[in-house]
Amino acid sequence: MDLLYFAPGSASLCVHWMLLDIGRPPELRRVDLAAGEQRSPEYLKLNPAGVVPTLVLDGEPFNESGALVLMLADRYPDAGLLPPPGTAARNAAYQWLLLMANGLQPPFRTWFYPHEPAGEAASDAAKAAAGQRIGAFFDRVDAHLAANGPYLLGERVSAPDFFLAMLCRWSRNMPKPATEWPALRGFIDRMRARPSFKLLCEREALTEWLA
Numbered sequence: 001m002d003l004l005y006f007a008p009g010s011a012s013l014c015v016h017w018m019l020l021d022i023g024r025p026p027e028l029r030r031v032d033l034a035a036g037e038q039r040s041p042e043y044l045k046l047n048p049a050g051v052v053p054t055l056v057l058d059g060e061p062f063n064e065s066g067a068l069v070l071m072l073a074d075r076y077p078d079a080g081l082l083p084p085p086g087t088a089a090r091n092a093a094y095q096w097l098l099l100m101a102n103g104l105q106p107p108f109r110t111w112f113y114p115h116e117p118a119g120e121a122a123s124d125a126a127k128a129a130a131g132q133r134i135g136a137f138f139d140r141v142d143a144h145l146a147a148n149g150p151y152l153l154g155e156r157v158s159a160p161d162f163f164l165a166m167l168c169r170w171s172r173n174m175p176k177p178a179t180e181w182p183a184l185r186g187f188i189d190r191m192r193a194r195p196s197f198k199l200l201c202e203r204e205a206l207t208e209w210l211a
């Protein structure tokens with residue numbers, strides 16, 4: 001059984017969700033972020049950045065949620081969560097995953113930790129800029145889904161969709177949450193309707209953003 005170090009609702013969510021969707025529920029170890037457990041010497045050996053998630057596969061720890069969903073699609077190919085290597089669809093999966101990891105996840109980090117870019121005094125400006133970047137990204141992905149959806153790669157759900165749905169969930173208390181973009185709303189509703197999402201919410205005791 002795979003072992004996931006997680007915190008409810010955090011960047012570990014897409015990894016946990018995908019494993020449930022594949023039918024391989026991981027063993028869970030909760031990391032108490034408020035208590036700073038992610039910076040303990042033991043945890044830093046598993047994840048030098050001091051963040052969740054960490055996924056232990058065959059005794060080896062791996063980090064970075066975006067990379068982890070790709071690893072899981074490779075590890076459990078029968079789930080069909082990545083198209084075959086070398087195809088245009090596989091290329092598109094890499095493109096979307098990296099686009100989100102580079103262009104959408106960082107402004108979310110700034111939104112939730114606005115002091116990080118330039119200190120407390122600049123927090124309001126950092127948060128405002130992050131909100132704009134997130135909105136611009138949602139504009140782009142909404143247009144893509146409207147033209148090519150209902151999922152990022154078209155008709156079939158794939159690993160990057162779990163990553164996108166997690167990021168959409170993070171926007172739920174923002175002034176304009178992802179659910180206010182029509183094609184994104186359709187995508188979100190499909191993802192939330194998956195039985196694995198209900199299980200995820202139960203296992204992480206999540207009470208917001210249910211189907």
Ligand SMILES: N[C@@H](CCC(=O)N[C@@H](CS)C(=O)NCC(=O)O)C(=O)O
Nearest residue numbers: 010011033050051052053064065066
């Ligand atoms: N790029 C990393 C980001 C992970 C990340 O920022 N995790 C947050 C929770 S969503 C965290 O552990 N925060 C605790 C901290 O920074 O002290 C990933 O996707 O795995």
